[in-house]
Amino acid sequence: MRRFLLAAVLAAAATPAFADEPIVLRGMGSFHVGGRVVEVSGKPVKEVVFSPGGVPAKLDPNGLYQVEGMYAQYFLPQNRKGKYPLLMWHGGGLTGVTYETTPDGREGWLNMFVRKGWDVYVSDAVERGRSGFASPDIWQGQPNFLTKAGPFERFRIGDGPGSWNADPAKMKVLPGNQFPVEAYDNFMKQNVPRWTTTDTAIIAAYTALVDKVCPCVLLVHSQAGGFGFKVAQARPDKIKGIVAVEPAVAGDKAQAANLKNIPTLVVYGDYIATDSRWPKMRQIGLDYADAVRAAGGKVDVVNLPDVGIKGNSHMLMMDKNNKAVADLIGDWLARQGLTE
Amino acid sequence: MRRFLLAAVLAAAATPAFADEPIVLRGMGSFHVGGRVVEVSGKPVKEVVFSPGGVPAKLDPNGLYQVEGMYAQYFLPQNRKGKYPLLMWHGGGLTGVTYETTPDGREGWLNMFVRKGWDVYVSDAVERGRSGFASPDIWQGQPNFLTKAGPFERFRIGDGPGSWNADPAKMKVLPGNQFPVEAYDNFMKQNVPRWTTTDTAIIAAYTALVDKVCPCVLLVHSQAGGFGFKVAQARPDKIKGIVAVEPAVAGDKAQAANLKNIPTLVVYGDYIATDSRWPKMRQIGLDYADAVRAAGGKVDVVNLPDVGIKGNSHMLMMDKNNKAVADLIGDWLARQGLTE
Structure with missing residues (x-):
């Protein structure tokens, strides 16, 4: 496995840059899925001037x-090579923007996988982005808002707590870090408020998405690791492969056998061993992988530094070497027989 | 193999079909612009489990x-014919999704204008969608949430107050209405909460967008009529044309002369004369058009029923005849010398 991955990385390095080639689509668009209807009663009528004047x-x-409900946008390449749609699910506090352009303006994984011939569906989880959120009359709980320091210190861009500084010269960036730190403020603009009380609604909407567009392959990041594994457990026949990129949460180990026929790749970036939280978070993913394997499943785990891809933050799809990681994933998908 | 073929057929059935030619893009991506940094102090530290487990x-x-900050997504056709980028700004309570696929799954104006050769930028106003919103520590005011009845009765889909009903058989749809009523619930899924206190921030972000990507042409809808005219007044040299689709708000008449060199088209749909609010809202637009003309400007006003395009709701870009309206706009842009 490791020998193959090393070969794949070397092959990827020799692949010519393709960003100048046009993107040819047989279709693109968006839709919403899922959701429910809720009645509110007993509130007074208001008069609202929606806009001054x-x-x-x-x-x-x-x-x-x-x-x-949940929003999804799709891009269908003319020269389709992926056997199934590839669904990209973002992490906590973020939206589908995660997979579009990087904060410093390079192509994201959406473009890269469309160029590889995959039908790609990028969604915004319930409560985030274009999916919208429900009123306090309907939802318990409040959204959380992140300071500029938060993701910098928790996403292994900076060297842990205290590493962010309003003065860029005083930031303690992890040495060799591939995150485009100069565009960090653009990344913070991508952040949206997040609730911690909406998992049930989010999983229901992702399940509705799977019921609409699958069979498919899931590519999930961070918080969406939990969503991806849980939806796959509920719909194992519809999921033909899972790529979990630094899952922060795993599935239910008691249901791990449901994944035994789904080839799964779990990818981790750099700096994990020395982080205050990530060794434990990685262990959650590794334990779940062991449970799936014990049930007869196939889970490949790649720690990127072990295959020569170094310096990755938690936001691998935005890092300066994001194409190398995309190529590793694309080659793995091909090896599972998921391309034609 | 046979099993795969069956799966491929099922997957194909789940993806929308497009009869048109492929969309060929020389690039696509997204970015955020604008915004500001605000300090919050004096609040207690919390411990948060972001995801169960x-x-x-x-x-x-x-x-x-x-x-x-504000989100914008762009699509750049290989065969570019528009002389300038075309910026599409959505109305109140909505996001850029307005311009993508229609609620019943047909192509939206984004696809149509990309196919016509326009570089199209679709944005989410501050507070909406992928632009996110600020915490109550930073923003005064609360978001408003719309019931399913609201837009149906105010957007000239149904016949005014009381026309919506949970039972589709009891809905009073305006006769000949072109809105895809059977997909109205999908339209409601596109609705997001809206504040009434964020106009200054929204205008600042749209101005930042104009400063980044213009000279350009603005295509604005409903609430964004006010944003478009005000930003054009502030940046007249950067705006080469304005298409205002049912503007709910106009610019500042005292500054109307700033638009005198900007060819402007204002488009209204059907059923306005008999609506409880729209005659007054249309008059606001007509009065502003008169002020621009009095200052030497050129404003064309088209009431669609007068040119044989009938049955349009307030959501013209989603109506079943949305292509006829897009073609009218596209032809007008060409007549202004804005294509090559």
């Missing part, structure tokens, strides 16, 4: 609300 | 926040 409208908050 | 993290809400 506009005409007042009566806003009756009582009635039926369409909530917890 | 995850590892607890300390969340210090004190610090610097990157807020009020």
Whole structure:
């Protein structure tokens, strides 16, 4: 396995840059799936001027609300090579923007996998981005907001707590880090508020997405590791492969056998051993992988520094070597017979 | 092999079919612009488990926040014919999804104008969608949430107040309406909460977008009419044309002369005369058009029923005849010398 991966990395390095080639699509678009209708009653009617200078409208908050739907955008290459759609699910506090352009303006994994011939579906989890969120009359709990220091110190860009500084010259970036630190503020603009009480709604919506567009391959990151494994456990016949990129959460070990026919790749970046939280988070993923293997499943785990890909933060799809990681994943998918 | 073929057929059935020619792009991607950094202080540190089963993290809400940035996604056709980028700005309570696929799965104006050869930039206003929103520590005011009845009755889909009903058989749809009523629930899934206190931040971010990608042409809808005219007044040299689709708000009449060199088209749909609010809202647009003309500017106003395009709701870009309206706009842009 390791020998193959090394060969794949070397082959990828020899692949010519393709960013100048046009992207030819047989279709692109978006849709919403899932959600439910909830009734709110007993609230007073308001009069709202939606825009200064506009005409007042009566806003009756009582009635039926369409909530917890989920947005997905798709890009279908003309020269299709992936046997199934590839669904990209983002991590916590983020949206599908994770997979588009990098914060410093290079192509993201969406473009790269479309160029490889995959039908790609990028979604925003319930509550995030274009999926919207429900009112406090409907949802318990409050959203959390992240300071500029938060992801810098937790996503292995900086060297842990205290490493972020408003003065870039005083930031303690991990040595050799591949994250485009100069564009960190753009990354923070991508961050959106996140609830911690919406997992059930998010999993229901991802399941609705799978029911609509699968059989498919899942590519999940961070928080979406948990969503991906759990939805795969619920719909094992519809998931033909899973790529879990630094899953922060795993599935239910008691149901690990449900994944025994789904080839799975788990990828971790650099600096994990010396981080305050990531050794434990990686162990959660490794334990789950062991449970799937014990049930007869196939899980490949790649720690990128072991195959010569060094310096990756938690945001591997944005790192300066994001193409090398995409190529490793693309080659693994091909080896599973998921391309034609 | 046979099993794979069956799976491939099923997968193909789940993906939308497009009869048109492929879309050939020389590039696509996204970015965020604008915003500001705000400090929050004096709040207690929390411990948060972001995902059930995850590892607890300390969340210090004190610090610097990157807020009020704005998301934009772009599609650049290989066969470029528009002289300038075309920026599509959505209306209130909505996001850039407005311009993508229609609620019933047909192509939206994004695809149509890319196919016409326009570089298209679709954005989410500050607070909406992938732009995110700021915490109550930073923003005054609360978001508003719309019931399923709201847009149906205000957007000239149904016949005014009381026309929506949970039972589709009891809905009072305006006769001949072109909105895809059977997919109305999908449209409601596109709706996101909206504040009424964020206009200054939204205009600042749109101005930042114009400063980044223009000279350009603006295509604005409903609430964004006000944003478009105001940003054009502030950056008249950068705006080469304006298409205002049912603007709910106009610019500042005292600054109307700033638009005198910008060819402008204002488009209205059907059923306006008999609506409870739209005659007044249309008059706001007509009065502003008169002010621009009085200053020497050129504003064409098209009431679609007058040119034989009938049945349009407020969401013209989603209506079943959305291509006829796109073609009218495209032809107008060509007549202004904005294509090559």
